[in-house]
Amino acid sequence: MSQHEYRDMLPGHADFTLPKPATPARVNGRRPIPEVPQMNGHADEPPPEPTKPDEQAGPIDVWDQRVAAGLAFLRRRLAGTYAVDDFGFDPELTDAVFHPLLRVLYHDWFRTEVFGIEHVPADGGGLVVGNHSGTLALDALMLSVAIRDQHPAERHLRLLGADLVFRVPFMSELARKSGATVACNPDAERLMSSGQLVGVFPEGFKGIGKRFADRYKLQRFGRGGFVSAALRTGTPIVPVAIVGAEEIYPILADIKPLARLLGVPYFPVTPTFPWLGPLGLVPLPSKWLIQFCPPIPTAHLTDHADDPMVVYNLADQVRETIQATLLELLEKRPDPFGL
Amino acid sequence: MVTSPPRVVVVTGVSRPLGARVAARLAADPRIERVVGLDPHEPPPALQADLAEVELIRADARAAVGAFIDLGAEAVVHMAVSSAPDAQRGGRQAMKEQNVIGTMQLLAAAQATPHLRKLVVRSSTAAYGASFRDPAVFTEDTEPRAVPRGSFARDILDIEGYVRGFRRRRPDVPATVLRFAPFIGSAAHTTLTRLFAQPFVPTVFGRDARLQFVHVDDALEVLHRSVIEDHPGTFNVAGAGVLALSQAVRRAGRVALPLPEGTFSAVLGMARSLGIGQIGLDQVDLFVHGRVVDTTRLVNEFGFAPRTTAEAFDDFIAAHANGSSLTAARLEAAEKAILDGIRRVRATAADEKASVGGDAP
Numbered sequence: 211m212s213q214h215e216y217r218d219m220l221p222g223h224a225d226f227t228l229p230k231p232a233t234p235a236r237v238n239g240r241r242p243i244p245e246v247p248q249m250n251g252h253a254d255e256p257p258p259e260p261t262k263p264d265e266q267a268g269p270i271d272v273w274d275q276r277v278a279a280g281l282a283f284l285r286r287r288l289a290g291t292y293a294v295d296d297f298g299f300d301p302e303l304t305d306a307v308f309h310p311l312l313r314v315l316y317h318d319w320f321r322t323e324v325f326g327i328e329h330v331p332a333d334g335g336g337l338v339v340g341n342h343s344g345t346l347a348l349d350a351l352m353l354s355v356a357i358r359d360q361h362p363a364e365r366h367l368r369l370l371g372a373d374l375v376f377r378v379p380f381m382s383e384l385a386r387k388s389g390a391t392v393a394c395n396p397d398a399e400r401l402m403s404s405g406q407l408v409g410v411f412p413e414g415f416k417g418i419g420k421r422f423a424d425r426y427k428l429q430r431f432g433r434g435g436f437v438s439a440a441l442r443t444g445t446p447i448v449p450v451a452i453v454g455a456e457e458i459y460p461i462l463a464d465i466k467p468l469a470r471l472l473g474v475p476y477f478p479v480t481p482t483f484p485w486l487g488p489l490g491l492v493p494l495p496s497k498w499l500i501q502f503c504p505p506i507p508t509a510h511l512t513d514h515a516d517d518p519m520v521v522y523n524l525a526d527q528v529r530e531t532i533q534a535t536l537l538e539l540l541e542k543r544p545d546p547f548g549l
Numbered sequence: 550m551v552t553s554p555p556r557v558v559v560v561t562g563v564s565r566p567l568g569a570r571v572a573a574r575l576a577a578d579p580r581i582e583r584v585v586g587l588d589p590h591e592p593p594p595a596l597q598a599d600l601a602e603v604e605l606i607r608a609d610a611r612a613a614v615g616a617f618i619d620l621g622a623e624a625v626v627h628m629a630v631s632s633a634p635d636a637q638r639g640g641r642q643a644m645k646e647q648n649v650i651g652t653m654q655l656l657a658a659a660q661a662t663p664h665l666r667k668l669v670v671r672s673s674t675a676a677y678g679a680s681f682r683d684p685a686v687f688t689e690d691t692e693p694r695a696v697p698r699g700s701f702a703r704d705i706l707d708i709e710g711y712v713r714g715f716r717r718r719r720p721d722v723p724a725t726v727l728r729f730a731p732f733i734g735s736a737a738h739t740t741l742t743r744l745f746a747q748p749f750v751p752t753v754f755g756r757d758a759r760l761q762f763v764h765v766d767d768a769l770e771v772l773h774r775s776v777i778e779d780h781p782g783t784f785n786v787a788g789a790g791v792l793a794l795s796q797a798v799r800r801a802g803r804v805a806l807p808l809p810e811g812t813f814s815a816v817l818g819m820a821r822s823l824g825i826g827q828i829g830l831d832q833v834d835l836f837v838h839g840r841v842v843d844t845t846r847l848v849n850e851f852g853f854a855p856r857t858t859a860e861a862f863d864d865f866i867a868a869h870a871n872g873s874s875l876t877a878a879r880l881e882a883a884e885k886a887i888l889d890g891i892r893r894v895r896a897t898a899a900d901e902k903a904s905v906g907g908d909a910p
Contacts, residue, residue, distance in 0.1 A: 285884045290799030297685045376681040379755025396684040
């Protein structure tokens, strides 16, 4: 049982059931986790013999392997022998550096639970459309970790970001290396037609910059450019509802003149920011639920990509689905900061 | 459509390495009877060997009208497009004169040539400009969002504008515009290759541009094919794949020197005024935004895929190994040494522990 599976079995998980006795598989180097759940003080089965490491090969030296792997990684990075795709996506760096860091937030801080992961296509293109919230776009990052970790095909989510992200030095390169690109139709269509899973948040800054009082109220979906991109490539649309991001930095007020001065879409005032300085950047530990909805096929509508009525109706359908799912999820999670 | 190859080909810009190599290559093709090089400058001695088979006319584009008709030119390959100002040849003023006015006069002459059957123009992917709002990959149909800052990019836009005018007025002449990515290869000498040949490569702080290169030999192959065969239209010519600037610097074994964007421009401007380098705003924009193009149209139409960006760059590194400090071999040796060191230390520690444990009662 991995740590992650174990965590999911703890009370507080929305789908909590009493754990079944699992056949233990001792993984070398893992922190000891109760292999057989000792419910009410007795185990159902006697613990089996721990599997002995191969006598011929000798005991596997985990630390030696780790050090060797780490050094090989460093050498590859320093020699430049890794692959970057046309969009600047660096899968090795993403898997080895970005995702492990985000996973700490994902598991331990936000205690994220994912439902309906089977609705995300296992191969071929897909357009994941979500609700946007949380002042900083942490929901996009958590969504990409969720799909990478929970999906059986371990897919990478290619996010579409606002141009502001790509204007700022450093942030632009972090975004590109983690697989994001500018939200524009040519890029979205190129990614989808090459069979990638694309993530988009049509609310944009209207979504993440809204007041705490408006939480879980979907904002306008723009012109529905994401729908026409999906229609043109015949890519299924997977609506996803993310609950939890609204509470991480609750925006109490927005200082518009300061935002204009800094050239950003909003200047948030939260209970901790800017009062506590950099400490205000620590997100509040809300409980996150992510629900993927059944995919909406678009392959039969390829000819209607320029029909504003079809595009608008489909965008509306996606919006309604997300809004309804959000309300369902909120009922599953009565306490925003509960376990 | 494959027609017979043109008998008389005029190549402009033969006093520069690329123009000279194109002319030499066409002259070596038995299907072409006559290759004439048109250039106002005398080719440097290093290129004379290449141009042995090429007739040379020392004249600028103004003389082209008479020359084209006298020669009975059937194809014109316009290579006299320079990407950086050359201090020895009059700097930026002369560069613009040659690029823009030269192209205008040359196309006017080509338009007036009755037997002309083909026009091939060297362009550049700089035609797409540079902006953070741009799509990640440019196709031939992408329009630049704004007039670029770089002088070369602006010249390229003007040149392509003149070619559009030519296509309108002479629809019977198939015009091929080749938008080349920056050239690289063991024999390439451009602003960028000079930059990568130094031990320290200045980069822009917080930016890691995606770069694409085309190998000079592949560029020549594409140029050759567009003269011999008919491929009207505009084509991106680049090696598939992408190298991030930081990755390219590391692969070359060089050390990156990140400078803030303002300082980067200032340092390059200072170097330019001292006559050390010719790095202009074109390179700054390339290093900030990067540029990646789609070559599907080229591969489908020409039936030829240039070697990938990484392969082309490796060829360049192999020829410029002496400036590199962090080579792959040295890194591998360092990795092995560190790993062995750690293993030794751990083994000693384990031995000591075992001996201490053994002594205990």
